[in-house]
Amino acid sequence: xxxxFPRTLKTHxxxxxxxxxxxxxxxxxxxxxxxxxxxxxxxxxxxxxFTVDNDDLQACFDDQSRSETTKEDRxxxxxxxxxxxxxxxxxxxxxxxxxxxxxx
Numbered sequence: 001x002x003x004x005f006p007r008t009l010k011t012h013x014x015x016x017x018x019x020x021x022x023x024x025x026x027x028x029x030x031x032x033x034x035x036x037x038x039x040x041x042x043x044x045x046x047x048x049x050f051t052v053d054n055d056d057l058q059a060c061f062d063d064q065s066r067s068e069t070t071k072e073d074r075x076x077x078x079x080x081x082x083x084x085x086x087x088x089x090x091x092x093x094x095x096x097x098x099x100x101x102x103x104x
Contacts, residue, residue: 033074034069035064035065037077037080038060042060044088
């Protein structure tokens with residue numbers, strides 16, 4: 001039986017995929033703890049039935065970039081990120097999205 005792909009093509013595909021898997025995190029950029037919190041908050045919002053579009057998520061990433069946050073900010077984000085479900089529920093998310101967050 002003739003193989004679907006010649007051995008050399010299989011080898012090239014394997015190495016190309018391996019390179020992509022290794023290099024993709026380098027091109028994706030590292031996210032600090034506040035940017036990770038952006039992603040986690042968006043996921044929580046989606047779980048609660050709200051839509052967070054990519055532009056809003058990118059704006060959050062930009063606002064929470066390393067140049068825009070202090071070390072203390074990032075430490076605080078890290079603390080909240082670990083326990084996000086303890087700090088926010090769907091009612092909190094609904095208040096945030098409705099613009100009536102009173103800070104309670």
